[in-house]
Amino acid sequence: MLSTVADYVAHRESGGKRPSWGKLNSTASTPTIQQPPISVDPQVARNPSQEEFEMQDTTEADAPPPADDPEFRLPKWGSLVTIVGTNALLQFSFFITVSSASLYAEYLGGSAVFSGLTIGIPTVFSGLALIPLAKYDQGRYTLPxxxxxxxxxxxxxxxxxxxxAKFLYLILIGRIVTGxxxxxxxxxxxxxxxxxIIGIRRRTTLASWLVLTQAFGFSVGPFIGGLLYxxxxxxxxxxxxxxxxxxxSAVTVxxxxxxxxxxxxVPKVHRIDNNAGTDRTGASEVQEERLAISQLTGPQWGVIASMCWSSMSCFFILGAWESNIPIFTAYVLGYTPYAAGNFIALGGIATLPFLLVSIRYSPRFQDRVTLATGSAIGVTGxxxxLVLLATDRVVFxxxxxxxxxxxxxxxxxxxxTLSLLSKQMPNAWNARTSLVIQYSNYSGRVTGAVLGGAGVQMGMKNYIGVQLAVVGIGAFLHATFWKQLKAKTG
Structure with a gap:
């Protein structure tokens, strides 16, 4: 797996090779927070303004960076593979029950809506647990x-x-704990x-790897679930x-x-106490965050709203289809959970080559262009x-x-969505931007799973119409704040 990651993430621009990951790892060590805080003007502490991005030389991305360029910083290989592999496990464990969820619930006396709830409910409790967990993680990752x-x-x-146990709600309890x-x-x-640990020009590439494991999860998960059934x-x-x-459970062990x-x-944050007992490092970070919040403009809040809505809508629609396909195909095509799992997997597997290509080439394009392109492809589907439903021509x-x-x-x-927002916000905001994007994902997963479970009952045309309305709102926000969505590539 290591060589595969290296082949696709190593980025070349216009024939110029960027330094290997090994060189980056050897020269761009993780910064510590032991030094006293540097006094900077609040305006300088923020990310470069939109006007500065507009004035950047368009050939900047074509020039090979120095080996120690912090914008291309990456962590150690073992840690990076752990993160990508764990994301694949989480995605797999989320989707493996999709194929047989409705029949499992039905066997124990539940309904199709209940099965959709079991698919979506983990994200509710995951969201509830995030805030207290964030208070104890110390900015690190081993505990989570x-x-x-x-x-x-x-x-x-x-x-x-x-x-x-012949107890329907034990399914729900198990999914809550999984959440x-x-x-x-x-x-x-x-x-x-x-x-x-991650340079600004590596974030879109790594986000693409996470999405690749996401596609792996909703492909392999339903397939394995259907096969086991x-x-x-x-x-x-x-x-x-x-x-x-x-x-x-066994795979997770x-x-x-x-x-x-x-x-x-990552290293623990080192506290530096002065005579008054004040944590100067922590106070500096808090002050930077407060200054950044107080100085956010209307367009910047618009960017935050646009990215959160886009993140929610992506997972709302994916979650709706994943929970609806086993129910809809059983009703229209007579599919078993095994056949429905294969159908979901085939769609996911077919996306993998395109997502691999995006890992290679997406760093060359603006995040806003990738977002618009992906949304347009999804809306086409x-x-x-909707046309197939209106003409009653739904076949395999x-x-x-x-x-x-x-x-x-x-x-x-x-x-x-997250990579773009992280490039727009101050570094001290990374935990906050990650949190708001994840809550957007969660809200989309939950509501989408419930919508998918109820799709046949509410009418499939209405089901698709709701999704188009959600995407339409996102398109309006995207068009309104198009200029403000400009950010560094990579």
């Missing part, structure tokens, strides 16, 4: 990683035991935009409904053991689906094309 691994293991064991593990989604994003394993403990929980061995966390081929366009478009669009 451990919590993620333990919560996924325990949550999926409870999910599997619901069959033996505590999904707090890791925010920390994976925060790590890939952390200015202490088909095989069956007919006994009260390990069967088509419960095997997803046992398999996910292995990943956790390997990841925590190789992962190197939505409009085509046409429906698959719609799902492929939706999956590719909105996955591609989701690569740049």
């Amino acid at each position: 990683l451990r919590i993620s691994y333990v919560a996924i293991i325990v949550g999926y064991i409870l999910h599997a035991l619901a069959y033996k 505590l593990g999904f707090t890791g989604f925010m920390y994976m994003k925060r790590y890939c935009s952390d200015p202490r 088909k095989v069956g394993f007919s006994n009260d403990i390990f069967n088509g409904y419960t095997s997803t929980g046992w398999v996910t 292995v990943v956790a053991a390997v990841a925590l061995y190789f992962f190197q966390d 939505l409009v085509l689906m 081929g046409s429906f698959y094309v719609c799902w492929f366009l939706v999956a590719l478009g909105f996955n591609l669009a989701s690569t740049c």
Whole structure:
């Protein structure tokens, strides 16, 4: 996997090779916070203004940077692979139950809406857990990683035991516990935009890797879930409904053991006390954040709103389709959970080559262009689906094309919401920007999963219409703040 990452993330511009990651790692060490704070003008502490970006030489990206350029800083390989691999695990564990969720719930007396709730409910409790966890993480990542691994293991064991206990709500309880593990989604994003270890021109590339693992999760997860359902394993403990929980728990144990061995966390923040007992470093950071908040302009708030809405809408639509496909295909095409899982997986797998290409070439383009392009592709899939529903011509081929366009478009669009916002905001805001984007993701996942579960009941045309309305609002915000969305590439 290491060589694959190196092949695609190493970035070349106009024939000029940038320094290898090894050189970057050897010369761009993680900055410490032991030095006394430097007094700077609040205006200078903020990111470069929009006018400065407009005046930048367009050939800047074509020139190879110095080996010690902090804008291209990267962490150690073991840590970076741990983050990308853990994100793949989280995505896999989120989606593996999609294929059989409705039948599992139905077997224990639940409805299709309840199955959609079990898919979306983890994000609610993940969101509730993020704020208290952020108070104790000390700006580091080892504790959140451990919590993620333990919560996924325990949550999926409870999910599997619901069959033996004949207790419907144990599925929901297991998913709630699993949701505590999904707090890791925010920390994976925060790590890939952390200015202490990630240069500003590496953030879009690393965000693209996270989205690639996202596509892996919603492809392989439903496929494995559907395959396990088909095989069956007919006994009260390990069967088509419960095997997803046992398999996910076992995989998580292995990943956790390997990841925590190789992962190197960022250094702890060193407190510097003066005679009055004041933490000068902490006070400096707090002062910088307060100054930045007080000086944000209307357009800057518009950029924040635009990125949050775009992030929400991407996961709202992806979540709606992922939870709706097993129900809709069973109703229209007579699909089993195995067939529905394969259908979801085929759409996701087809997007992987395009997402790999985006890793190679997206650093050459503005994030706002990538966002607009991805949204346009996704909207094409939505409009085509609406036409198929209106003409009653939903068959495998046409429906698959719609799902492929939706999956590719909105996955591609989701690569740049946090990276763009992190480039616009001060470095001290990294934790805050990661948090607001993750809450946007969560709100989209929850509402999208519920919408998908209710799609057939509310009418599929209405179901698609709601998604088009959500994207339309995002397009309006995007067009309104297009100029302000300009940021450094990479």
